[in-house]
Amino acid sequence: EAGVAQSPRYKIIEKRQSVAFWCNPISGHATLYWYQQILGQGPKLLIQFQNNGVVDDSQLPKDRFSAERLKGVDSTLKIQPAKLEDSAVYLCASSLGRQQETQYFGPGTRLLVL
Amino acid sequence: SQKIEQNSEALNIQEGKTATLTCNYTNYSPAYLQWYRQDPGRGPVFLLLIRENEKEKRKERLKVTFDTTLKQSLFHITASQPADSATYLCALARNYQLIWGAGTKLIIKP
Numbered sequence: 059e060a061g062v063a064q065s066p067r068y069k070i071i072e073k074r075q076s077v078a079f080w081c082n083p084i085s086g087h088a089t090l091y092w093y094q095q096i097l098g099q100g101p102k103l104l105i106q107f108q109n110n111g112v113v114d115d116s117q118l119p120k121d122r123f124s125a126e127r128l129k130g131v132d133s134t135l136k137i138q139p140a141k142l143e144d145s146a147v148y149l150c151a152s153s154l155g156r157q158q159e160t161q162y163f164g165p166g167t168r169l170l171v172l
Numbered sequence: 173s174q175k176i177e178q179n180s181e182a183l184n185i186q187e188g189k190t191a192t193l194t195c196n197y198t199n200y201s202p203a204y205l206q207w208y209r210q211d212p213g214r215g216p217v218f219l220l221l222i223r224e225n226e227k228e229k230r231k232e233r234l235k236v237t238f239d240t241t242l243k244q245s246l247f248h249i250t251a252s253q254p255a256d257s258a259t260y261l262c263a264l265a266r267n268y269q270l271i272w273g274a275g276t277k278l279i280i281k282p
Contacts, residue, residue, distance in 0.1 A: 100176075100263075100273050100274045103270075149216075151215070159204060159265065161270065163214075163215025163216050163217070164215050165215055166214070166215050
């Protein structure tokens with residue numbers, strides 16, 4: 059079974075530029091999560107999808123971050139414009155359903171904003 | 173607000189000994205708690221889940237305990253090996269979401 063795929067693996071941009079990350083969850087997983095992990099900290103949930111609907115985006119900085127999950131499969135997370143403090147690893151995870159406890163993570167995208 | 177504390181300092185353990193990691197939490201009674209392993213440059217990998225009505229869970233060399241009175245979980249690795257070196261994260265369930273600790277870096281010395 060293929061795992062969660064993410065791309066790109068690394069991205070370096072200058073502040074005020076835009077960037078997009080892509081995630082392909084495990085086949086059949088209805089729930090998809092985007093996390094931000096700053097060095098030395100645990101993952102922080104940005105947005106949670108159930109199929110193609112948003113379950114929780116309370117911690118998503120909506121003035122600059124946006125995410126979508128068209129057709130309930132792949133998802134993209136966008137930052138526009140980026141700030142220095144957005145430098146972090148962006149992790150995508152999926153689970154069978156909202157009540158399925160185990161989350162499966164992709165390798166993450168490491169973003170550096172200069 | 174919910175607070176989860178894990179040892180911020182790295183834990184150095186001699187190979188073959190038992191490593192014990194601590195996860196303390198406040199202001200919440202989670203339905204379950206999970207432990208994940210994270211290697212550098214990779215996403216977390218699920219290890220064990222323990223529910224509020226369970227005292228202990230085992231999987232091979234891993235053991236987790238959950239004390240809801242103390243609001244604490246302990247994670248043990250017996251007969252530790254250098255390959256066990258990684259950061260270990262605990263996560264508490266709240267409303268079908270996970271709230272994460274910052275993790276403890278474990279270093280197993282040969």
